[in-house]
């Protein structure tokens with residue numbers, strides 16, 4: 359089904375987009391235990407409450423968005439979850455209409471309590487953006503009064519000048535310190551469990567949503583995610599903790615390093631159009647056959663990432679068993695079949711109460727196109743890119759999506775949202791809830807798809823029709839037009855009838 363057909367078959371919903379906001383329903387939206395109804399959540403950063411006022415933002419979320427859960431950004435140094443609209447993109451029709459570049463910093467927007475960080479060097483992470491403001495202490499009582507649930511979002515995005523960070527950074531292929539924190543490092547793991555415990559013990563919140571969009575060395579080498587560049591010479595992590603973890607699993611460190619050096623040579627030669635005698639794909643596959651350590655080392659990264667999730671889950675449940683832990687499953691899981699093979703929904707379902715599965719369809723077009731261009735410039739360089747896209751669509755069980763040159767402007771269809779939601783539900787087998795992340799105005803390139811109210815209604819409806827347990831409006835409130843938020847709210851209310 360293409361976008362147009364989908365909207366047509368979603369009878370009456372297009373008309374809903376034009377209807378006025380349903381006022382007075384806010385009080386009817388009360389917090390209820392999980393599974394009893396389809397939950398509608400939204401991600402919001404501290405700056406929105408500061409700019410627009412806590413009560414006013416909550417009014418808007420409840421009345422227009424039919425929101426019952428606020429995913430409040432408590433920790434990140436990134437702009438995906440915190441801050442105003444990212445610089446260079448038009449401001450939405452609410453909030454401050456100027457960039458926050460002067461004061462945006464990031465960190466812990468709540469109050470870090472030192473006793474939870476005894477086992478880590480990462481003790482000083484308080485976000486200075488809004489002075490002494492503690493965003494969880496500010497929003498939580500106001501939200502509770504309205505019956506809204508509050509789940510704190512924490513994200514693995516750091517900056518280099520955070521005290522202690524330099525001691526726990528990853529080490530790359532050449533032995534240089536890299537930019538990300540090593541997830542095998544005991545002090546990094548202690549930070550995540552400490553942070554989750556701190557938030558759950560210090561505040562009467564409803565749970566934690568953990569974000570980590572980082573990839574292992576194989577995917578970084580290939581540039582196999584949406585916004586990544588091909589970085590085969592800088593892959594990580596080869597630090598002492600990784601070497602120890604490898605030894606425990608019987609993986610040969612030297613062979614892994616050699617394998618990644620050969621992979622780097624292969625990628626760099628491909629980018630220079632130096633075709634191997636057997637072609638690009640065969641040469642790549644031969645590398646994996648001769649150096650299975652390449653895959654094994656990439657698995658080490660995934661194992662550490664998911665171990666941190668399991669540890670955060672256990673830490674939160676130690677505070678209170680009823681607290682919810684969610685995990686954000688990034689976009690690459692949708693459009694990269696090789697990445698898909700590294701993710702088992704059944705396994706993830708044992709480590710979280712809910713999965714926020716990214717099914718962003720508007721920005722999905724340009725992201726998917728970028729992935730095709732990246733892998734089409736190395737491993738699949740022998741395949742014309744349009745054919746590669748079609749082939750990939752079959753592998754991914756995508757329906758009738760746009761051609762490569764049109765993909766960014768067309769976006770992916772609501773049918774894509776439907777299929778990816780169904781795949782996730784089939785994968786978890788009812789063992790954890792699936793809350794698709796719905797794309798509402800995620801910044802895209804100048805000529806790329808931008809969300810409209812009709813797009814939003816179609817995506818929300820597709821997710822619900824597929825059987826989702828609810829949804830999470832994404833990426834964050836400070837990027838969304840209120841008309842789109844209201845469209846999502848109308849679709850949620852319509853589906854609840």
Ligand SMILES: [Zn+2]
Nearest residue numbers: 540595597600
């Ligand atoms: Zn490491």
